[in-house]
Amino acid sequence: MEILIKNLSKIFKGDPKKSIEDTIAVDNVTIDMKDNELVGILGPSGCGKSTTLYMIAGLKEPSNGEIWFDNEEVTNLASEKRGIGFVFQNYALYPHMNVYKNISFPLTNLKVEAYKKENKIESLVLENKLLENIKELNEVIISSSIKNKISKERAILFLIDKYIISPSFAKRLYSYKLFLIEDNTLLNNRVKEIKEDNLKEIENIKEKYLRKDIKIDEEFYLVDRNNERIKERRRLSKDEIDLMVREVARLVQIEDQLDKKPKELSGGQQQRVAIARALVKKPRVLLLDEPLSNLDARLRIKTREEIKRIQKETGITTVFVTHDQEEAMSICDEIVVMNQGKVMQSGKPIDIYKNPNNLFVAKFLGTPPINVFKGLIKEDGIYVDNEKVSSLKNNDYINKEVYVGIRPEGFILNENDEDLGISLRVKEITLNGKDTTLTLEHDSFLGEEIKIVVDSDLALSIATYRFKVKENKMFVFDKESEERISIE
Ligand code: ATP
Secondary structure: OOEEEEEEEEEEOOEHHHOEOOEEEEEEEEEEEOOOOEEEEEOOOOOOHHHHHHHHHOOOOOOEEEEEEOOEEOOOOOHHHOOEEEEOOOOOOOOOOOHHHHHHHHHHOOEEEEEOEOHHHHHHHHHHHHHHOHHHHHHHHHHOOEOOEOOHHHHHHHHHHHHOOOHHHHHHHHHOOHHHOOOHHHHHHHHHHHHHHHHHHHHHHHHHHHHOOOEEOOOOEEEOOOOOEOEEEEEOOHHHHHHHHHHHHHHOOOOOOOOOOHHHOOHHHHHHHHHHHHHOOOOOEEEEEOOOOOOOHHHHHHHHHHHHHHHHHHOOEEEEEEOOHHHHHHHOOEEEEEEOOEEEEEEOHHHHHHOOOEHHHHHHOOOOOOEEEEEEEEOOEEEEOOEEEEOOOOHHHOOEEEEEEEOHHHEEEOOOOOOOOEEEEEEEEEEOOOEEEEEEEOOOEOOOOEEEEEEOOOOOOOOEEEEEEOHHHEEEEEOOOOEEEOOO
16 A cells, blocks of 8 residues: 655644744655655654654544545544554553463454355365365374374364364364374274265255345355445454464464463564564554664574565565664665755665665665765865865866765775775775775765775785775765765
8 A cells, every 4th residue: 555645744733831832843844755665764863753743543633734645635543444554663462461362362352344254165165175184184183192192282283284273163174083094994984974974964054044035155255146245344363363362473483482471582583573463453454663772683684684575475565663673674675865844865775875865864774884985076076175086077067065975885096096986094994805994084075984895805004195086986975064075
């Protein structure tokens, strides 16, 4: 589903008596989030990203603007009617409930408008199908045994997992005790008998419906005399809930933790439970507010890959809020960079990295960050101090000071070029395998230390070197507006 936000704003009212001013948390934001994509809202603390997410969720009311889910305007629709799944920063699991209950909780009182189905016939047909491969069925039950002893509970769980069936169906399959019949002829006769009984039962149920002029279609839905499927509004059955909980638990890979309480799980597992709970109602959109912030560095990387996989498997449009640019760049299809309530730029991570619109975005994306120098545009090119770093220029900026940003991978060691280059003093050399990170200094540099990445084959020492600058890794910005200016 597509999410469209149009001119969205949120102003938190201040209190003049206490001299607290209004806060413009979100300022005229327009974003188009495409169907089936993972979108990251990225920005520093306080930039308005969570407020934007809460407004999409319907948990905060916009001061201005519109929110659309496909062709439906949801700006004033109650949160519970929007079809969203929300994962909070701190998971917000119920500590006294086990994982199964935590996940099933949103379903317990849920009323659904659904087509009426004849579940009994469906399970009898499926049962006959499974009985056709009685060897496999018995093997599943026998494989659940521990020390040659078969426990009913374990066997039923094995059946549920293998065939994705409800507990009551699994219990029935087990209750035939077919795995105890050793003689093949006896076994086949017994299977035949059960299948015939099932067919008879199916016919009996169908007949009862026919008397009421109702038929059952090939997918086991009830259809009226006009061949329309019959609808009903009802609670989900225990079996339906069980199927949904297990399906989503499998998706997030916590199917073997269902009996545990949240405190018995790791942070990563708790996060999976929170995601499962948000997904179990099959939402139209999944919203995640800094979902990885409580995890340690290693788990963050693993869990972010998991979120990407789950999003791709379900195809649910997912919005992910984070202040960590690396996280957003690594998993998002699209990112929206925000600052002070405004969208600074949006697009594919790589496009934004290669083409930042302004200094803020250039500085916010990339590790190590971009190196920014004070520069000057002259008739014959761009200068940093008295060195010419490029012959490109912008004629509207002749003799004007600018900011020159150069990505860490934009420097080539080149001591012999008389014409172009920048001289930098090496302070520290860190080998990271294929690459080497150099920490350097320069009088016109605008931050603490310059970081550049070069090939490890270069033999460098603590000294001053002259580097050539790759023109596609260099961006020039207006000193006042900090917007990017073109150079050619
Ligand atoms: P963080 O990463 O720190 O969570 P954020 O980018 O998600 O930050 P928001 O929580 O959206 O930022 O807050 C945006 C601005 O709105 C901040 O200046 C914040 O102080 C302010 N703000 C948020 N909620 C309220 C509120 N209920 N009342 C007043 N101001 C608020």
